[in-house]
Amino acid sequence: MSQIPADLRYAKSHEWVRAATDGTAIVGITDFAQANLGDITYVQLPKPGATLAAGQVFGVVESVKAASDLYMPVSGTVTEINPALVSAPETVNKSPYETGWMLKLKLTATAELAALFDSAAYEKMLM
């Protein structure tokens, strides 16, 4: 059974957002997503400074099986990417919600968060 932390917001495309109160947020992919991808072998992320709209492709995650696009769950400017994923992309498999995070963002519009699933709705979507 997939882990779905209650304090995160979720996109239909299986990214999660951990929003802080200061208008910043952290983005990654869900436990369900990493389990379905299988062994993650490469993560391609945007350069810090990039501003991307919700729904835009922000990167690619490769597993032994396939390469899959990653989609912005909300609009924002990238302030930091997870440097650990360059040499250890399998961190996403081991810890999708903590050390396997992908982006830190300055949100464009915090109101977009309300359009995402909460954990109960995401869990329902997976069923």
Place this chain on the structure above:
Amino acid sequence: MSTLRPTPLRDFHSAHGGRLVDFAGWEMPVQYRSILDEHRAVRRAAGLFDVSHMGEVDVRGPEAGKFLQSLITNDVTRLFPGRVLYSPMCYENGGVVDDLLVYQRGADDYFLCINAGNIAKDLAWLRGQAHGFAVTVTDRSDDYALLAVQGPRAAAIVQSLTGSPLGLVKYYHFIEGTVAGVPCLISRTGYTGEDGFELYHAPGAALTLAEALLAAGAPHGLELVGLGARDSLRLEAGYPLYGHELSADISPLTAGLGWTVKLDKPGGFIGAGALRAEHAAGGTKRVVFFRTGDRRIVRTDTPVTGSDGATAGRVLSGTLSPMLNEAIGTALVPASAVTGPLMVDIRGEKIHLCLVKPPFVPLKNNL
């Protein structure tokens, strides 16, 4: 929707966390926990593979040897009871029907192991060529399950379950015996580049044998291994996979398997004329092995470009080598292109293919 064929171990795989997928019409475990971890377990200790989808064929009769000699590219006369031979089997034009293992059990008694996806095609081909030979060709695929134990600990694990003297069974040899009380054809062969055994046995005994091997192997570090790691292990070892490096369009010479093609063997064989001509002319295409120094996997059918930027060929197989931590693979390219730079485009970035002679890791199966 067609129904997938389960192996006798379907529920065993499920109970051990196997992720079951369609492979050539069979419901097979692609992985249990992690393809990369399973791969490393085989190189470090041992792995247990269910390869019951493979096909088996009996070829018997006074002319069984002569019949096989006319069909396969390798030399059947090198066999004797207890010896195994790897060989492609070709069409007249040199394209490959299948690659297979030939076991000689007795004077007029041979046993073939063929690829799961080719069973129907191979049987039709074998039967079509059998006219005029005193030989019977019998599909035995439903009568055999097949478990492979591969890795540096494989011999110790299998030996702990059998009275047969495995130390006397050399690479590409076999004996008949019992393992965990289950009658088996015990073959010292495999598809990983490691030492190991392939155990042919009755499907009804598969669960008994699998559980005994898993229990005996656990203290050695044996893990269940799915088809995902089977593919990366064979690619690291430099072995071809039918439908990728060998096919109706890729001859064994093009694939670099010249050592299995005995052009001068007496009596000839189907495809000898075409292969002799290819050998004489040098061949227009070549299967090459590459590494990239990059972790991005170069996937099957990716176009390969030459120095002029024009498409020169295509990728046949590609994966991440868990031992080298970089992308490895094979490509089919014009023979004239192998000396020049070859590149692939991955999401807009040009990546150089560094051509290497396989294997990518030292083979440990023929020590």
